[in-house]
Amino acid sequence: LHTRYYIIITAITVILLCVRGLKILVESFPSLGALFDTITVTIKDVSNYFVSIFIVMCGFIFVITLLYGEQHKHLNEFGQSLYVMFYSMFNTKAGVSGSHSKSMYSFIYIVFMVI
Secondary structure: OHHHHHHHHHHHHHHHHHHHHHHHHHHHOHHHHHHHHHHHHHHHHHHHHHHHHHHHHHHHHHHHHHHHOOOOHHHOOHHHHHHHHHHHHHOOOOOOOOOOOHHHHHHHHHHHHHO
């Protein structure tokens, strides 16, 4: 249990050290500072985009749960559908498990690509 907290604290410390190193780089190289200024200006728009896309994806997942929840046991709840959708997008293997149909993955992938 203590090892887990140690790992979490170490990870946070490493992230803070990286931020400190970036601050030193920005002060040393003005052109790099201009790049980070541009990123900080656009971060609000990018975060708004990802939040709106997430809301739309949750709507699609809700529809998939309603349409296919009775037919497929792994899509009968919203949380399971969310897991299957994101796992199937980022999984390089053929499927999550042997019982999942490839046509369902194709449908889910097409829904993501349409947006």
